Amino acid sequence: MTGWIAVAGLSPGNEALVTPEVRAALDDATDVVGYIPYVARIAPREGLTLHASDNRVELDRANLALSMAAGGRRVVIVSSGDPGVFAMASALFEAFEALGAPAIDIRVLPGITAMLAAAARAGAPLGHDFCAINLSDNLKPWALVERRIRLAAEADFAMAFYNPRSASRPHQFARTLEVLLQVCGPERLITFARAVTTPDEHIKTVTMAEALPEMADMRTVVLVGNSATRRTGRWVYTPRRAD
Amino acid sequence: MTGWIAVAGLSPGNEALVTPEVRAALDDATDVVGYIPYVARIAPREGLTLHASDNRVELDRANLALSMAAGGRRVVIVSSGDPGVFAMASALFEAFEALGAPAIDIRVLPGITAMLAAAARAGAPLGHDFCAINLSDNLKPWALVERRIRLAAEADFAMAFYNPRSASRPHQFARTLEVLLQVCGPERLITFARAVTTPDEHIKTVTMAEALPEMADMRTVVLVGNSATRRTGRWVYTPRRAD
Numbered sequence: 001m002t003g004w005i006a007v008a009g010l011s012p013g014n015e016a017l018v019t020p021e022v023r024a025a026l027d028d029a030t031d032v033v034g035y036i037p038y039v040a041r042i043a044p045r046e047g048l049t050l051h052a053s054d055n056r057v058e059l060d061r062a063n064l065a066l067s068m069a070a071g072g073r074r075v076v077i078v079s080s081g082d083p084g085v086f087a088m089a090s091a092l093f094e095a096f097e098a099l100g101a102p103a104i105d106i107r108v109l110p111g112i113t114a115m116l117a118a119a120a121r122a123g124a125p126l127g128h129d130f131c132a133i134n135l136s137d138n139l140k141p142w143a144l145v146e147r148r149i150r151l152a153a154e155a156d157f158a159m160a161f162y163n164p165r166s167a168s169r170p171h172q173f174a175r176t177l178e179v180l181l182q183v184c185g186p187e188r189l190i191t192f193a194r195a196v197t198t199p200d201e202h203i204k205t206v207t208m209a210e211a212l213p214e215m216a217d218m219r220t221v222v223l224v225g226n227s228a229t230r231r232t233g234r235w236v237y238t239p240r241r242a243d
Numbered sequence: 244m245t246g247w248i249a250v251a252g253l254s255p256g257n258e259a260l261v262t263p264e265v266r267a268a269l270d271d272a273t274d275v276v277g278y279i280p281y282v283a284r285i286a287p288r289e290g291l292t293l294h295a296s297d298n299r300v301e302l303d304r305a306n307l308a309l310s311m312a313a314g315g316r317r318v319v320i321v322s323s324g325d326p327g328v329f330a331m332a333s334a335l336f337e338a339f340e341a342l343g344a345p346a347i348d349i350r351v352l353p354g355i356t357a358m359l360a361a362a363a364r365a366g367a368p369l370g371h372d373f374c375a376i377n378l379s380d381n382l383k384p385w386a387l388v389e390r391r392i393r394l395a396a397e398a399d400f401a402m403a404f405y406n407p408r409s410a411s412r413p414h415q416f417a418r419t420l421e422v423l424l425q426v427c428g429p430e431r432l433i434t435f436a437r438a439v440t441t442p443d444e445h446i447k448t449v450t451m452a453e454a455l456p457e458m459a460d461m462r463t464v465v466l467v468g469n470s471a472t473r474r475t476g477r478w479v480y481t482p483r484r485a486d
Contacts, residue, residue: 016264019355024259058483082355084362086483090370093480101476108363112262112325112353119327120351127333129391131374131400140485144399148372151398155391157374233344237336240301240329242383 003069005104007089009082009111010041014197017112025076025109033065034078034088042078056138058088062095069104082113086134086162114221115160118193121203123235125191125223128242130158135165135176142172146179153183158229158238161222165213174213180224181208189236191223192216205236246312248347250332252325252354253284257440260355268319268352276308277321277331285321299381301331305338312347325356329377329405357464358403361436364446366478368434368466371485373401378408378419385415389422396426401472401481404465408456417456423467424451432479434466435459448479 006025011017026032031049032042039052053061065075079087089108096106119126131152137145152159165173180188186209194202194217204215208224216222229238249268254260269275274292275285282295296304308318322330332351339345362369374395380388395402408416423431429452437445437460447458451467459465472481 011262014264016267017262017353019254019260019262021257021259082359082363084359084367084369086370089363089367090480090483093367093370093475093478094482096478097473097475106478108367110260110355110359110363112355113359116325116327116353116356120325120332120353124327124332124336124351126327127329127336129374129376131372131395131398133372139483144485148398148400151394152374155374155394155398156387157391230340232336232340235336235339235349237333237340239337240333240382242387 002105003072003074004107005065005069005075005077005092006107006109007077007079007083007092008109009087009113010038010078010080011112012081012114012117012196012198017117017197019109019111022109022111028074029076030073031068031075032078033061033075038078038080058091059095062088062092065092066095066099066102066104070102079111080114082111083108084110085113085132114162114196115223118191118196118203118221118223121193121196121201122191122205122223124237125225125229126158126160127238127240128158128226130160132160132162134162135172136163137169137172149176149179150183153180156226158226159224163218164216164220164222166218170213173216177211177213184208184224189225189229189231191236192220193223194220196221205231245348246315246317248308248312248318248320248335248349249352250320250322250326250335250349251352252330252356253281253321253323254355255324255357255360255439255441260360260440262352262354265352265354271317272319273316274311274318275321276304276318281321281323301334302338305331305335308335309338309342309345309347313345322354323357325354326351327353328356328375357405357439358466361434361439361446361464361466364436364439364444365434365448365466367480368468368472369401369403370481370483371401371469373403375403375405377405378415379406380412380415392419392422393426396423399469401469402467406461407459407463407465409461413456416459420454420456427451427467432468432472432474434479435463436466437463439464448474
């Protein structure tokens, strides 16, 4: 039996957003590896072993997958959203490189990343040039995050922020909002999209002057419009044209 | 009969990347509206009228959809990739706003946008903070595009470029490469992903020193790594960590 790894995106939560390509890989797998809440989304079946692990052990998880695939298992590594956006694909290639790039069949199967699901629910806030920034500073210095926010505002990008706030670092998102208020001004629109496409979904758009740190948690993706982003009816959108 | 509009993303080309949510909307529709090559992807069936239109008539298309939905039709506006990324969602809301935000049931159904499909095929080049820039200057001045590229490089974002090159504006992508060579240096990795996930797919990664304008056309999405992006085996990835 020839083993393989598929690094698959499960979308943010609604099963109707999981692509047929990902579904086929799951149907053909012998093992599923991932963070506990993502593995919990996979229906158990005979012949499928579920390997759920805690947060922040991405390299262990990647090494487990590589070792099982080398032994002939068919392994799906599951991420929420898209595996290439602040998720398991980079961690897998880090582990793969550390092992000397072994001859293992790897595929990356894209998914609907949270910012695009959130943008769809809000309207089209990312309808012009935009950037995506992971606000967690587990793997980079906070000064770099702040510098990127300032340059992104200067470029007038719409912005999507992943992992805005956690119990262990509550002050950073407050600081993010301070910087955004300063560089984008009080009228800029900001959308808090929590648990997007799940039964717990909550989407709220306010001005930067009204934004509060408590409006975000780790299940929230935050979208900031560019200088032209506007409301129409219950929607928020960024026009295609810019001057 | 109550009309509605679904603005749906068909993914870049592989039908196995079309979400079940989009498939269900297409199954329930009376009309499909879109650019000719995207409408050509929809199987004809009884009770479904296909309205294919040429490029650059996005507002006409949006107005047609709004008018049909107001008359009780169930209309899917199809985009390649994701409708919220350089596609029909913003155009629809522009037309909707111009009509005074009428009471029409609108949903935006996300899809796999080209940069994420391309990144998956290449490895994980967008695995750290990144930006997406539309290189077409139909709707914005070229100076703004160039300014955004410079600021994005200064922020050390990985970058995705949509619509890099067309017959009517061949010189701009050459200029983009000149700017990138200057601000990112000759060793920076750049991936040309043409017709990604289709039978015509061609993916090629080179250094910025080796990049040529002719490597891109309008079916290409171009991915530029950040300063840490590297190769391992046949893959390209951006590490999660940054200093």
